[in-house]
């Protein structure tokens with residue numbers, strides 16, 4: 001009797017992977033881009049920034065934030081940690097560009113674990129739930145200008161987010177079977193470069209505006 005090859009992944013893990021990668025694009029990736037855009041209002045001063053970034057636009061704002069952003073982030077992070085655990089870099093043996101991008105996706109994920117954890121605590125949870133008010137513009141801009149570790153962590157954190165999300169668009173599109181031909185992959189590569197440059201410009205632009213105001 002002929003041997004039947006075992007399935008590569010169970011149906012459950014197939015759907016878990018699809019859902020985790022979909023959540024990373026929408027709503028998480030879209031929200032990340034909007035968040036960086038909102039932060040650019042730091043160029044217009046304290047009032048504009050507080051209105052765009054920390055102001056409650058809706059009575060259910062915090063609940064929506066938890067459901068639309070933090071829950072998908074948690075699910076994606078758990079899925080990501082499981083994938084990181086089985087990762088064995090082989091970039092010295094296979095030093096091609098695609099393998100480098102694969103490595104950087106994972107290195108940026110590790111950076112994001114630290115950055116998002118610190119950012120969520122210092123800029124969201126601690127001001128709101130310990131100090132009883134949202135993060136004031138005066139405080140974050142002062143930290144940015146006078147506390148070098150904060151500035152460095154934000155610069156590197158935004159680099160990691162921009163790379164991870166932009167490159168993630170490509171791995172997402174390939175993983176979901178949205179692109180297959182060599183031509184479509186090349187065109188997608190330009191979308192990735194453009195997204196990376198835009199996210200970086202918005203993020204670093206915001207950091208610059210906060211630093212200048214501090």
Ligand code: HEM
Pocket residue numbers: 020021022024025028029032073076077079080081083084105106109110112113116161164165167168169170171172173175
């Ligand atoms: C702002 C936060 C984040 C966003 C927007 C984001 C976005 C993405 C996107 C779009 C992908 C591509 C999904 C795919 O290939 O189907 C991805 C992959 C990945 N993410 Fe995240 N991510 C974030 C945070 C994190 C964190 C905190 C971790 C921590 C472990 C993480 C770990 C990973 C890993 C390991 C992959 C690669 C999966 C693979 O290709 O097998 N991500 N991320």
